[in-house]
Amino acid sequence: MKESTNSAVVHVDDMDAEVFRALLYFVCTDTLPDCPDMKKQQDAAMAQHLLVAADRYNLERLKLICEDKLCRHIDTASAATILALAEQHRCHVLKESCFQFLSTPLTLNAVIATDGFDHLSRSCPSILKELMSNIAARMPSDFGKSR
Structure with missing residues (x-):
């Protein structure tokens, strides 16, 4: 100004x-x-x-x-951009909403294919680790166990 x-x-x-x-x-x-x-x-x-x-x-x-x-x-086209915005401006509720949206493999794969996800991975690389931890925490407890 x-x-x-x-x-x-x-x-x-x-x-x-x-x-x-x-x-x-x-x-x-x-x-x-x-x-x-x-x-x-x-x-x-x-x-x-x-x-x-x-x-x-x-x-x-x-x-x-x-x-x-x-x-x-939040939709497939905007999820990664909104998640980066939430991280950069300390918006915890918004970040959690993005994590919830990204919690299914189909949605996550669609978002990964966007330019917004490339921007997210460059501008907020630490959020990817948090995203993966969040997704893992939402998985059923018996996921990955041998039968």
Whole structure:
């Protein structure tokens, strides 16, 4: 954020204008703006950007709202990206929702094939170990035993 010494304009260079507008709306009204014509994918992307902004500006309630919204938008295409976001911004409920979504082999294999998973493995390699431990903990106790 840069402030000019000779004008009343403040430039926020690291945030999209729509995201900043929604952030200001939340700060003033304690609610998110209603965007009925926004598609599900756009809504999820806005929630991701707002979560980052909420974490940056320490707006805990907004962060929780975005986390809740993202928990309802986890799908094969977005799971790895949302998991990376949850790890980077300390969103434990969101991370657990991602782990739950990834708990079946079919879903996990589909997510592994996405570009988002490549990004996850590069940006948060430690989360892969945690993911595997979480999946192993969800397996039946007799899995892998010889009969």
